[in-house]
Amino acid sequence: MNIETLEKRVCELEHLVFGPTKSVKRLTTEHEKNLVDQLYELYSAMSVAEKRPVSSKLLSRINEIQKYTDPNFMEDDTLLAKSKIEIILAQRDRIEKIGSDLEKISKLRDCLNHPAFGEISTLKQKFEDLRMVHNDQYVMSEKLIADTQALLDTYHNLIRDTSKLFIYWNQRALATGSSVESSDS
Known part of the structure; x- marks a missing residue:
């Protein structure tokens, strides 16, 4: 140019x-x-x-x-259009998948626009309260499980010790009974 x-x-x-x-106006003394x-x-x-x-x-x-x-403005613009076409063609499968997904979503529009879904944002506080109650109940249930386990261990030890005592007294009674029979004979 x-x-x-x-x-x-x-x-x-x-x-x-x-x-x-x-x-x-142009300055003549600019230089x-x-x-x-x-x-x-x-x-x-x-x-x-x-x-x-x-x-x-x-x-x-x-x-x-x-x-x-x-x-070169128009040449650059033309080059950009060619590049856009190449990008679109390279992403054709992805664009078609997105299109089919959007069609599926539009078919579900009536379901998604149901008034019940609109109330979800208002129920956020209720869900938070329920979550807190759930967490409290979870902590309480873990404590109850631990207490129950301790009681079961105590019960197990008591039954074991009682069984040992019964065995001991049974053996002693048998020994006393056999010593009484041997002295009677």
Whole structure:
């Protein structure tokens, strides 16, 4: 692209921005000024321009405007469309699966929109209370299980000791009975 084409585009942009009656003043002594002075003047002009509503809108869209001034804009856009097509074709199976899933969901719409499901959010506190009761009951049941296990162990030990005593007394009674019979004979 040559300089004349760029100048023509800039003039066209100036015409669109400033209107047909206002012309843009160009400084002839621009090269004679110090770079810092030029930057300060540019900053001052930008801050003044930002206060105007039209200029502030324009400055907020500067990236979009720069995109349109790019000579390869349409080529990039075409390239993006080709890339989009390739991406869509590469994800075809996934897109079809998502489509079928969405169809299934739309078939279940009546069920999902049932008023009972709308009340779920209001029941959150009740569910939380029930969860707390469940946790308390779970702790109590574990304590009861531990107490029951201790009682069963005590019962088992008592029965074992009682059985040993019965065996001991049975053996003693038999021994006493056999010693009485042997002394009688």
